[in-house]
Amino acid sequence: MTKHAFKELGLAVLKTESEAIAALTHRLDGKFDRACELILSCKGRVVVTGMGKSGHIGNKIAATLASTGTPAFFMHPGEASHGDLGMITAKDTVIALSNSGETSEITLLLPLLKRLGIPLISLTGKSSSTLARAADIDLDVSVSKEACPLGLAPTSSTTALLAMGDALAVAVLEVRGFTEEDFALSHPGGNLGRRLLLRVSDIMHTGDAIPLVNNNANLKQTLLEMTAKGLGMAGVIDPDTNRLTGIYTDGDLRRTFERMPNIETALVKDFMTANCVTIKTEQIASEALKIMHDKKINALIVVDENDDIQGALNMHDLLRAGVV
Numbered sequence: 001m002t003k004h005a006f007k008e009l010g011l012a013v014l015k016t017e018s019e020a021i022a023a024l025t026h027r028l029d030g031k032f033d034r035a036c037e038l039i040l041s042c043k044g045r046v047v048v049t050g051m052g053k054s055g056h057i058g059n060k061i062a063a064t065l066a067s068t069g070t071p072a073f074f075m076h077p078g079e080a081s082h083g084d085l086g087m088i089t090a091k092d093t094v095i096a097l098s099n100s101g102e103t104s105e106i107t108l109l110l111p112l113l114k115r116l117g118i119p120l121i122s123l124t125g126k127s128s129s130t131l132a133r134a135a136d137i138d139l140d141v142s143v144s145k146e147a148c149p150l151g152l153a154p155t156s157s158t159t160a161l162l163a164m165g166d167a168l169a170v171a172v173l174e175v176r177g178f179t180e181e182d183f184a185l186s187h188p189g190g191n192l193g194r195r196l197l198l199r200v201s202d203i204m205h206t207g208d209a210i211p212l213v214n215n216n217a218n219l220k221q222t223l224l225e226m227t228a229k230g231l232g233m234a235g236v237i238d239p240d241t242n243r244l245t246g247i248y249t250d251g252d253l254r255r256t257f258e259r260m261p262n263i264e265t266a267l268v269k270d271f272m273t274a275n276c277v278t279i280k281t282e283q284i285a286s287e288a289l290k291i292m293h294d295k296k297i298n299a300l301i302v303v304d305e306n307d308d309i310q311g312a313l314n315m316h317d318l319l320r321a322g323v324v
Contacts (some may be wrong), residue, residue, distance in 0.1 A: 013155065016147040020156040021163045027140050028167070035121045035137045036171050039070060042119075044091030046072040049080065051105050053154040054097040054161060060094070061165030068173040077105035085112060093119045095165075099141070099157045101129020110134045123164055125157060139164055200288055201281040203301045203321045204311030205231065211312060214239040215246070215269035217257065221225045222248055231314045233299040236272045244301055244309055248274035251297075278303045281310050285323045288313060 039046055046065055050058035058074050065072035075084055076236050077096075088094070094113060096106050101124035110131070122135035125142035132138035141164050141266055149154035211229035213222050215236050226234045226248070233249040256271045279288050279300045288300055292315060299314035 010243045013147040014119045016145065017156050017159045020143040020160045023143070024141065024160060024163060024167075028272065031137050031139060031272040032167070032171075035139060035168060036095055036175070038119050038121060038137065039168065039172050040175060041069075042091070042093040043292075044071075044089050044093070046070055046093050046095060047075050047088050048072060048095045048097070048165075049075045049106060049109075050097030050161075051077050051103045053158050054099060054103070057158050057165065058095075058097045060162060061324075064068070064166060064169045065172075068169050069176050070169065070172055077103070077109060081105070081108055084140065085109065088113075088116070088118060090118065091118050093121065095123065095168075096131060096135070097123045097161055097165075098129075098131050099154065099161070101126045101131040103131070106119040106131060107134075123161055134183065136168070159204075164277045198321055198323060199281070200279055200283050200285055200302055201311070202311065203285055203317050203323075204281070204313045205229070205317070207312045209312075210301075210309065211235065212237055212309070213248075213268060215267070215272070217268050219261065219263035219266045219268055223253070223263070226250075226253075231299050231311075231312055233312075233314070235301045235309060235312065236268055237309070242309075244278065245269070245277070246274040247299075247301060248278035249274045249299065276301065277306070280305065284322060286319060289315075289318050289323055292318075 046062070046258060048058040048062040048065070049055075055074070055076065062072045062074040073205040075087060098106055101122070107130050114134070120135045122131045122138045123141045124132045124138055125140075126132060127138055128138055141157070141158050141160040143156040145151065146153065146157060209229060211225050211231050213225050213234050213236055215238060217261075222234050226232065233247055235244055236246040236248055237243060238245050246269070248271065252271055256266075261271075277291060277295055277297065277300065279302055281290060281302055281304055291300065292298060299312065301309060302311035302313060304310050
């Protein structure tokens with residue numbers, strides 16, 4: 001078999017599966033609306049179940065729901081009839097996945113779900129199936145053919161299931177008013193979580209670790225403070241008010257030496273950057289990154305709402321925190 005044949009086979013699969021998804025767009029009707037309303041009104045958790053490949057898709061749908069503001073988990077239908085059904089409460093809603101609608105492990109659970117009065121949403125490929133008829137709402141995810149040339153391996157059908165599950169989750173997310181910060185709260189270990197939850201106050205240097213000199217300090221004293229604190233800069237303060245008047249950085253040092261002053265007598269206030277950019281303690285750490293990028297600087301003095309100095313941080317702090 002040639003590489004060209006592999007490509008043609010791959011393209012055929014993608015074409016078949018994309019057509020299966022496209023066909024779903026004509027089926028998002030009142031049933032889809034009611035399914036979303038059932039999920040939104042659920043007082044407990046959404047329990048997703050499915051067997052075999054549908055189960056793998058169900059796991060992903062449950063995970064997507066849970067990470068977008070809808071408490072959800074996956075229940076294996078084979079284990080449900082052996083005790084796991086106890087995980088379901090009367091406040092829950094069940095989403096059952098089965099292309100045939102006749103999966104025995106799922107149909108076995110139907111009388112028990114009915115007895116508990118639990119709302120049931122089914123995603124099936126046969127609206128006349130046992131599961132579809134038992135469900136409060138059945139969403140049609142049927143496909144004209146599988147991408148598998150034998151018509152046996154679930155391919156297009158599982159793709160359609162996944163797409164419909166995503167459609168439910170995202171539609172509910174939008175109506176619920178789920179935000180980026182809400183998403184970050186359920187993903188604290190990920191990049192988004194760090195970007196949206198980590199604040200400047202969490203990573204800044206405080207107390208004696210803040211490099212500060214008064215504006216009457218000479219350049220030698222300033223360089224010693226910068227070296228001791230290791231942030232590549234020093235904040236310059238008015239000794240009478242203890243307020244920030246400027247900043248002196250490694251970049252200022254290079255520009256200073258172009259003029260070759262006597263560092264024993266030259267005062268930092270004559271070479272500092274006055275009216276320097278600062279950042280507030282409560283701001284998101286990623287905002288510090290944007291400021292540094294936009295202003296082409298590598299460090300910031302941190303102040304509170306009264307502009308009193310609270311800390312300092314540089315690009316290396318953001319790198320260590322995983323913000324960059």
